[in-house]
Amino acid sequence: MTDLQKTVAPEDVAGAGLDARLVVDRGTFRLDVALAANPGDVVALLGPNGAGKTTALRALAGLTPLDGGHLRLDGAGLDGTPPESRPVGVVFQDYLLFPHLSALDNVAFGPRCQGATKAEARTQAQAWLDRMGLTEHAGAKPRRLSGGQAQRVALARALATRPRLLLLDEPLAALDARTRLDVRAQLRRHLAEFEAVAVLVTHDPLDAMVLADRLVVIEHGHVVQEGAPSDVARRPRTDYIAQLVGLNLYRGNADGHTVHIADDGPAITTTEDLTGPVFVAFPPSAVTLHRERPTGSSARNLWRCEVSGMETHGDQIRAALSGELPLAADLTTVAAAELGLHPGVAVWATVKATQTHAYPA
Structure with a gap:
């Protein structure tokens, strides 16, 4: 030295x-x-x-x-x-x-x-x-x-x-x-x-x-x-912090592999087996969007949403969604065009349980 x-x-x-x-x-x-x-x-x-x-x-x-x-x-x-x-x-x-x-x-x-x-x-x-x-x-x-x-x-x-x-x-x-x-x-x-x-x-x-x-x-x-x-x-x-690191974050109560976000709110299925207050996080890239309700999808999580905003995020489009579960979704410019996305459009959002991460609150 x-x-x-x-x-x-x-x-x-x-x-x-x-x-x-x-x-x-x-x-x-x-x-x-x-x-x-x-x-x-x-x-x-x-x-x-x-x-x-x-x-x-x-x-x-x-x-x-x-x-x-x-x-x-x-x-x-x-x-x-x-x-x-x-x-x-x-x-x-x-x-x-x-x-x-x-x-x-x-x-x-x-x-x-x-x-x-x-x-x-x-x-x-x-x-x-x-x-x-x-x-x-x-x-x-x-x-x-x-x-x-x-x-x-x-x-x-x-x-x-x-x-x-x-x-x-x-x-x-x-x-x-x-x-x-x-x-x-x-x-x-x-x-x-x-x-x-x-x-x-x-x-x-x-x-x-x-x-x-x-x-x-x-x-x-x-x-x-x-x-x-x-x-x-x-x-x-x-x-x-979730926005800083680019994650969708929710707080809820876990009962096994199911996390209830609120008393009467939506649930998120995870791979972790937990009980009590927890956080659930997943990246916007884990979200897949559909114009029609998907059939035959392996994703355990499915919510009906509406596009509330869109912005360029690096080389992708980040869509802000409201509805059953407010979240952000990342997709390519081509995918956004093919789906005809713009504010006000109704979509279905899916996330696989394996792409979520639950941990004690």
């Missing part, structure tokens, strides 16, 4: 990592979120607009004071520590590079604030720019950098202070689609080398799935689900 990658060895720190309960009370909105992470963990905070993600990030940075709870990093309490004295690096959504400084001096700014001489700081900064593949852009001002280059300079500036907590606020949001793909891969590599705790705020599920070891989903100021990306994607527990 290089000196640039070395921070404080986790085993040398009592209570290494992040241990926080962030309570911020704004009268009409209250954030109450617990976060814990070990050195080397990358945690993504996900949630709809107004859920409290940015408030949580600002509280971790010390930019928003806590109204309760606690914040400990490597065993040391940070509740009363001013932002500039915290071992925390931040990459803001719009990077906030100093426009009058070169890329080199932007990165050198942190080490200089920590007491390094100008020459020492520039040597460290140059090494970080080399690692980021920006050797040839050391003398460039921010206005001469592309979006991806500016993002990497901002990341280098944050890492040059050797933080024990790295905070990233929508770090890829300002990039176009092609640049985002490349920078995401580079960022994943740099985060994999980072020994301390990284917390990423994003609204993009792909960014979260690719970059994070663990997802923490916040809604209305509270954690509604957390876990490994694969677990959250497979077992969503709220409508927001």
